[in-house]
Amino acid sequence: MDGKGTDPIMHSEQIEYMQLELKNIIPTPLKYRFLQRNSDVWNKALQFNNGEYVKIKAPSGTGKTTFVHIIYKLRKDYEGNVFYDNKNIALIKADELALLRQQNISIIFQDLRLFPNLTAKENIELNRVLQQPLYESNVIDAMAEQLGIASVLNQKASLCSYGEQQRIAIIRALMQPFNWLLMDEPFSHLDKNNIDKASALIESECKKRNAGFILTDLEDDDHFNYTKFLNL
């Protein structure tokens, strides 16, 4: 049951390309406030091609998390449309959405969203076995080692520090197949050294999958070689 060997590259049929298209999206509750501002994202037509590294910069309170939640289909209170490969996510059903989240879109939440009663390793393991596993279980240990959280793997997530939890959430997101990785201030509680390690791991995992990402943050940074830069 534990996947298809240690080959980190997915089976060739899973290397597929997925275009992300936004057509004039704007959250309904914040519509008038956001329309008054000049934004690269809200109420614009945007197209992100597979493998693009997209940085979205925004100060607090301008809707970063709202944006990420809209394209992950956690919110429905918006106008405009979000398309993955020309498929409008407003129209897909629960089981299809689950498949999309298992195979095509992975996410690191700003508020991390770990299960507090599971250990760090169980949190990661859960996202590994939710679908046909991409990696063997030992990849978790290797990544944890790389990010310096190997010692807390068997600790309850609620007992880990926020910085540790953030790295647990990063590894969890990297355990599954994806075409797009959504990251909402993923390094907010990491120091420079740990950010470098984490971004290196993220970049190499994206490369293995030919995947792209969308990262939101408050400030400019040079963690990745972004191919697109947008102000929210």
Added chain:
Amino acid sequence: MLDQLLKKLIRTGTGRSRNTMALAGLFIAMLLMLSAVQVQSNYQQILYSKTSEDSIADFLVINKIITNKNVGEATLSAAEINDLKQQPFVERIGTLTPSNFRVGVQSVSKQIPFYSDFFFESVPDEFLDVNTPDWQWNATSTFIPMIIPNMFLDMYNFGFAQSQHLPQLSQDLIKNLPVQINIQTPAGVVNYYGKVVGFSDRISSVLVPQPFMDWANNKFGTGTANQPSRVIIQTNNASATALAGYLSKHGLSTTTEKTRFEKYRGIINAVVATSWVTGGLMLLFALLVFTLFIQLAIASAREEIALLITLGAAPKQLQQFLRKQFLPANIITVMIALVIVFILQLILQKALALQHIFVNAWLSYYTLAAAVIIMLLLMFVNNSAIKKYIRQNT
């Protein structure tokens, strides 16, 4: 692996004692309902089976009431028999064929000497309450099997033997006592051996197998064939007023004592109906409680389920997981109930066999079918509860 993690997140074991009680309730409900079906099917078997020696189905021997007017011509015409056959309370009808020749019976034993003029009747085998392999006759048979009424033996043992200072006879002894049968023919007396092979409570007549009767009537019969004067019917309800009304209207009579079986039937029907209703109600409550458990488990893991869905768990995966948590206990409970009903049936079969009432040692197909149907019902109710509450949480 996924299941183990889900088990940590969605606790279904809360309220273990309540869960056990609900399962106990389901178990009793199953026991009552499956027993009801099994008892009903045992009853049907006793009622209609041809193998039972003491069938409690209502077999009535019907004849005309002999009055001063019809003495000597109390036979039933073909039209009368046919009319009887049409009645709703008659399930089967058979005629008692009388012998059309003179018979005498004589002992071959010196210890118990006797001689008597005699008569024979025959009846189709399915109306007999005696089931023995000896009950057959063909032209090469060495003896003629006979069935005599139990009443005869009682009369002899408790009346005649005592007053005449003769030995009392057991059923087995009589069965081992061959007799000589003398049939008077125009050409003289022909001798056969006869043997009593059984005792009937149902038909008060000396019975021989139908094939022998047909053969003998044909060979030794004098004059025209006699019209039958008695018929035997199997009825579904001996106490039906329609039956009594019909008999009195047509000047017919039967043994009234037969209605005693109606009492048994009433008791069985009451027991079966009570266990059906009780079992059905308990099943209903058990289903309700299980539905509540499912609702409770899902509600108490509301946040976890929401996060699981957020992370990409499919509702189908969660439903499948929950099914695995709830269904096995239900199915095992039904199975255990089924096994216990089976054991009870074995015990019942043994107990009844001692009284010469034969039922199948195995569970009836109806019981198995009932178990399957209830199991499907449990699955359906569980599944729809799981689906409903998962959908509410996604």
